Amino acid sequence: MFGKKHFTFGDIPDLSRKVAIVTGGNTGVGYITARELARKNAHVFVASRSKERGETAVENIKKETGNNQVEYLHLDLVSLKNVKQSAENFLAKNLPLHILVNNAGIMATAWTLTEDGIQDQFGVNHVGHFLFTQTLLPKIEASAPSRIVNVSSYAHFNAPAAGIEFDKINQENAQSTFQRYAVSKLANILYSNSLAKRLEGKEVYVNSIHPGFVKTELSRGIVDTYGIVAKYFFNFASLFAKSPEDGALTQLYAATSPEIIEKNYRGMYFVPSGEIGKRSEESQNDELAEKLWKYTEDLVNEKLHS
Structure with missing residues (x-):
């Protein structure tokens, strides 16, 4: 626990002429990720819902790093129409895209539906990022060598034994809020696996972490759901939590480390700070991954064209 880290900020190579997008880059681990990419000379887009907070983050990163190639990209993951528009707004800039870090997320929120009528944790954490990534994918492929990093969680181990019960995703009382979170994080890994397979033979390296x-602010959903008791519990638990700086290391490893290409890491699951991690059996289920892909693709098509 207190040994030498496998990867540190100092191990990030020079990223001059590289372009990166970090979703949820306005706060917490996402902010640190965006900042450190910028510090190494990448052209960074901070993608987030709040224009005010996003633009503030951009200005702070510019001040901290001296890199003026940092921009805000409006991205609201609760709206598939906005997600597609956001990706298209980026594509209209005619820039390459070498690094996509799908970092944004919500955790253990009270039952809510997205603008498209999808259970919010599954919709934001998985479906929104699926559409965002798929829309940007031709540009990512054209910019190879490139990386896609999907931020998952150890919480994926808490998904139901069947992995993803598709008929229960939108049933309000079928699962607890923590189970819904676990399912969304399992989906992040399964999507990474499927995408990595589809890109086999191409210089696009897709991994989850x-x-x-x-x-971070991620625990605010728990507090909103469970109230003051949860607030005190998480205030206590946070005494043992990593700093956002340490929390960002693993996704920065997957996004930038030369080891990813040298060792041809694809469809891997990394834990702090850049070690190959243990993952659940269901997260390695290719049949489930393909079922999720088709389910998500059909869902996106239905919602965008309804």
Whole structure:
């Protein structure tokens, strides 16, 4: 636990002429990720829902790093129409895209549906990022060698034994809020596996990661759901949590380390700080991964064209 880290900020290579997008880059681990990419001279887009917070993050990153190639990209993952528009807004800039870090997420929120009528944790954490990535994919392929990093969680182990019960995703009382979160994080890994397979033979490296238990705003969903008791519990638990700086290391490893290409890491699951991690049996189920792909693709098509 207190040994030498496998990867540190100092191990990030120079990223001059590289272009990166970090979803949820306005706060917490996402902010640190965007900042450190910028510090190494990447052209970074901070993608987030709040224009005010996103633009503030951009200005702070510019000040901290001296890199003026940092921009805000509006991305609202609760709206598939907005997600597609956001990706298209980026594509209209005619820039390459070498690094996509799908970092944004919500955790253990009270039952809510997205604008498209999808259970919010599954919709934001998985479906929105699926559409965002798929829309950007031709550009990512054209910019190879390139990376896609999907931020998952050790919580994926808490998904039901069947992995993803598709008929229960939109049933309000079928699962607890933590189970819904676990399912969305399992989906992140399964999507990474499927995408990595589809890109086999191409220089696009797709991996998923678990950042560790990090002190961020992610726990606000739990507090909103369970109230003051949860607030006190998480205030106590946060004493043992990683800093956002340490939490960002694993996704920065997957996004930038030369080892990813040298060792041809594809469809891997990394844990702090860049080690290959243990994952659940269901997260390695190719049949489930393909079922999820088709389910998500059909869902996106239905919602965008309804």
